[in-house]
Amino acid sequence: MFSTAQSIYPVRAIREIEDQLIPSAKPSLMERAGRAAAEDAVRLILDRPAAILIACGPGNNGGDGFVMARQLAQAGREVVVAFAAAPERLPAEAAKAHADYLAAGGTIVSDLPAAPANGWALVVDALFGIGLARPVEGRYAGWINALNAQPAPRMALDVPSGLDADTGQPLGTTFRATHTTTFIALKPGLLTNDGPDYCGEISVQRLDIEAPAWVPVRGQAIRPALFRAHLRPRPRNTHKGIHGDAGILGGNTGMVGAALLAGRAALWLGTGRVYVGLLDEYGPSVDCSQPELMLRRAHALPERLSALAVGPGLGTQPAAEGLLAAALGRPVPLVLDADALNLIGTDSALQSALAAREAPSVLTPHPAEAARMLGCDTACVQADRLHAALEIARRHRALVVLKGCGSIVATPDERWFINGTGHPGMATAGMGDVLTGLVVGLLAQSWPAESALLAAVHLHGAAADRLAREGIGPVGLTASETIDAARGVFNGWLIEAQRDPRITPPQRPIR
Ligand SMILES: NC(=O)C1=CN([C@@H]2O[C@H](COP(=O)(O)OP(=O)(O)OC[C@H]3O[C@@H](n4cnc5c(N)ncnc54)[C@H](OP(=O)(O)O)[C@@H]3O)[C@@H](O)[C@H]2O)[C@@H](O)CC1
Numbered sequence: 001m002f003s004t005a006q007s008i009y010p011v012r013a014i015r016e017i018e019d020q021l022i023p024s025a026k027p028s029l030m031e032r033a034g035r036a037a038a039e040d041a042v043r044l045i046l047d048r049p050a051a052i053l054i055a056c057g058p059g060n061n062g063g064d065g066f067v068m069a070r071q072l073a074q075a076g077r078e079v080v081v082a083f084a085a086a087p088e089r090l091p092a093e094a095a096k097a098h099a100d101y102l103a104a105g106g107t108i109v110s111d112l113p114a115a116p117a118n119g120w121a122l123v124v125d126a127l128f129g130i131g132l133a134r135p136v137e138g139r140y141a142g143w144i145n146a147l148n149a150q151p152a153p154r155m156a157l158d159v160p161s162g163l164d165a166d167t168g169q170p171l172g173t174t175f176r177a178t179h180t181t182t183f184i185a186l187k188p189g190l191l192t193n194d195g196p197d198y199c200g201e202i203s204v205q206r207l208d209i210e211a212p213a214w215v216p217v218r219g220q221a222i223r224p225a226l227f228r229a230h231l232r233p234r235p236r237n238t239h240k241g242i243h244g245d246a247g248i249l250g251g252n253t254g255m256v257g258a259a260l261l262a263g264r265a266a267l268w269l270g271t272g273r274v275y276v277g278l279l280d281e282y283g284p285s286v287d288c289s290q291p292e293l294m295l296r297r298a299h300a301l302p303e304r305l306s307a308l309a310v311g312p313g314l315g316t317q318p319a320a321e322g323l324l325a326a327a328l329g330r331p332v333p334l335v336l337d338a339d340a341l342n343l344i345g346t347d348s349a350l351q352s353a354l355a356a357r358e359a360p361s362v363l364t365p366h367p368a369e370a371a372r373m374l375g376c377d378t379a380c381v382q383a384d385r386l387h388a389a390l391e392i393a394r395r396h397r398a399l400v401v402l403k404g405c406g407s408i409v410a411t412p413d414e415r416w417f418i419n420g421t422g423h424p425g426m427a428t429a430g431m432g433d434v435l436t437g438l439v440v441g442l443l444a445q446s447w448p449a450e451s452a453l454l455a456a457v458h459l460h461g462a463a464a465d466r467l468a469r470e471g472i473g474p475v476g477l478t479a480s481e482t483i484d485a486a487r488g489v490f491n492g493w494l495i496e497a498q499r500d501p502r503i504t505p506p507q508r509p510i511r
Pocket residue numbers: 018022029030031033034057058059060061062064091093127128129130131132133134135136137140157158159183
């Protein structure tokens with residue numbers, strides 16, 4: 001479980017690495033890429049006897065395809081290579097790979113052939129990689145549609161053709177892979193937005209290059225390794241007072257459940273005491289199915305809290321705005337969600353108060369909330385999720401998680417993380433409130449804000465994944481069930497951490 005963090009590089013960083021290494025690398029990076037892809041292909045097709053179809057494009061992605069074809073043919077596999085571009089216009093490395101393939105006895109067809117009677121063992125997309133410059137149309141769009149229609153496993157080299165490697169936006173017709181072998185490092189577009197739907201299973205082939213030795217890492221895939229130092233067993237001699245007091249502010253008329261869900265999530269993640277301040281003046285004074293929660297009127301939350309979340313079911317009326325303004329002035333870690341974000345998006349005084357805070361602030365927008373904060377529309381946020389998350393973090397000097405497929409965590413100092421846990425069943429009512437509760441629960445227990453956010457985001461998805469494995473979801477999964485599962489996953493992490501000799505012994509949180 002505690003594998004080291006995986007770095008993610010945008011295209012310009014991969015280009016930097018290539019520029020530094022291509023002149024001296026022996027064997028060449030393309031040779032290594034093609035070989036690694038051939039090895040992945042052999043693992044994918046196992047003993048299926050049919051031929052492998054490799055569609056090669058006009059750039060270096062096509063070059064990878066030629067190396068792969070030569071390797072597979074030399075290993076005794078039947079390979080069919082389709083290539084329609086002018087060989088003399090191939091870039092130098094790809095031209096060499098093309099020539100080497102022909103010299104080894106390989107042949108090329110200039111149009112995509114019909115599938116043989118027994119089908120293909122595997123179809124390989126080596127059309128476009130990180131050099132995709134515009135939407136795919138015409139001949140190559142036809143090829144991609146034909147490849148997508150094959151019942152065989154479909155493998156993309158580096159990036160599925162048509163997918164923007166930085167943003168995860170499909171540009172025109174896009175190859176839908178069941179497996180993507182990507183080179184040197186992960187790219188953000190494989191992991192967020194539509195990327196996961198087009199990439200299938202991803203295998204990272206580093207080509208014996210330690211990318212961080214060449215270009216500093218700004219982006220990482222979220223792994224427990226990033227926050228394991230805080231997964232500490234509790235001392236036996238303990239009491240609830242040292243596990244934090246969390247406050248939740250929200251629950252306006254008709255939306256009390258949102259605040260209760262956040263409160264339960266904080267409680268079930270081990271927070272010592274959880275207070276829920278409700279704006280609904282006719283709201284309940286006790287949650288009968290969770291009587292451990294201490295319900296208060298919104299203005300009556302205790303002065304002394306370890307962390308506060310504002311937003312679940314808050315509403316945008318003046319009373320909510322006043323409470324939010326007061327919360328921004330509290331010197332405690334703050335989580336802002338839902339209507340708290342909508343209010344901040346339109347009020348410059350709140351924006352100034354947020355940017356001026358000394359204590360950590362964590363913002364948890366979904367794409368529509370992010371769009372309101374940035375003054376654009378949801379499509380513009382989704383077109384470049386990484387940029388949107390970083391921009392919100394910079395503007396508000398806050399930690400941000402932009403929720404959605406491949407949630408992105410961004411820091412004010414321009415580092416970022418992408419989460420891989422979770423599934424589409426999480427797109428359901430109350431799920432965001434649960435995440436808010438998980439974050440505030442860890443903050444209340446004295447976790448540093450960045451680790452708390454990374455752990456909560458990863459845990460939220462991991463809990464839903466565990467439930468889906470048991471048949472609880474993806475369809476019909478509810479937010480409440482995720483709270484229960486999050487507790488189980490978190491305790492599993494703690495047990496595993498105790499077995500890890502690198503984790504320090506029990507400690508009391510520093511207050
Ligand atoms: N450098 C190396 O040694 C290594 C590189 N590696 C591999 O190379 C890949 C990057 O190679 P690359 O830079 O040549 O770009 P690539 O993705 O092949 O596409 C460029 C070509 O496509 C064309 N084109 C673009 N969009 C198009 C469209 N929509 N429709 C039609 N045409 C379009 C574009 O034409 P142009 O825009 O110039 O008209 C140009 O001809 C990388 O992903 C990895 O797989 C690895 O082997 C490691 C070592």
